[in-house]
Amino acid sequence: MNDNKRYKAVIIGGSAGSFSVVSKILSKLDPDFPVPVIICLHRLKHVRSGLVEGLNMKSKIKVVEPNDKERITGKRAYLAPSNYHLFIEYDNTIHLSTEETLNHSRPSIDYTFSSAAYTYRDKVLGIILTGANKDGASGLKDIHDKNGTTIIQDPDSCDINTMTKAALKLFEPDHVMTPEKIAEYLNQLAV
Numbered sequence: 001m002n003d004n005k006r007y008k009a010v011i012i013g014g015s016a017g018s019f020s021v022v023s024k025i026l027s028k029l030d031p032d033f034p035v036p037v038i039i040c041l042h043r044l045k046h047v048r049s050g051l052v053e054g055l056n057m058k059s060k061i062k063v064v065e066p067n068d069k070e071r072i073t074g075k076r077a078y079l080a081p082s083n084y085h086l087f088i089e090y091d092n093t094i095h096l097s098t099e100e101t102l103n104h105s106r107p108s109i110d111y112t113f114s115s116a117a118y119t120y121r122d123k124v125l126g127i128i129l130t131g132a133n134k135d136g137a138s139g140l141k142d143i144h145d146k147n148g149t150t151i152i153q154d155p156d157s158c159d160i161n162t163m164t165k166a167a168l169k170l171f172e173p174d175h176v177m178t179p180e181k182i183a184e185y186l187n188q189l190a191v
Contacts, residue, residue: 017159113139
């Protein structure tokens with residue numbers, strides 16, 4: 001694995017307890033972080049929760065909820081909207097969908113990770129964080145299988161480690177890291 005390869009996207013997935021981890025990572029990113037960050041978190045379906053506003057208060061790069069067919073650009077983080085699956089298309093745009101839930105979730109982390117794996121192949125970095133179900137584990141394995149780079153949050157640092165342990169049962173990731181180490185690793189990509 002070449003840690004210095006140029007990535008086309010960083011994809012982050014998480015569930016229970018992941019908001020604070022994502023906030024911490026975004027707060028430590030270089031303001032000129034060049035790689036688009038796509039975030040898929042399990043959210044309440046019909047509640048405007050203020051997640052984007054909360055993340056923007058901490059983040060050094062702009063966080064947005066994308067529109068369907070929005071082009072993906074650097075120096076920006078895209079948060080999957082509540083009650084929509086987020087897919088990454090081959091033309092480097094976002095596709096939002098209201099298809100049935102997957103793993104009892106919409107947005108489904110598996111869908112986002114898998115679409116990133118097929119679109120970006122070895123040019124994607126996938127990160128799975130704390131969470132209470134198995135959504136994201138097989139999608140992260142798809143990233144691994146397409147020679148992308150995979151990071152799993154250290155289960156000992158998770159609020160709930162069901163998600164990270166499910167991924168660890170499927171394959172051996174490139175890295176298992178604490179949130180602090182994940183942020184440090186990402187900032188190496190900005191140089």
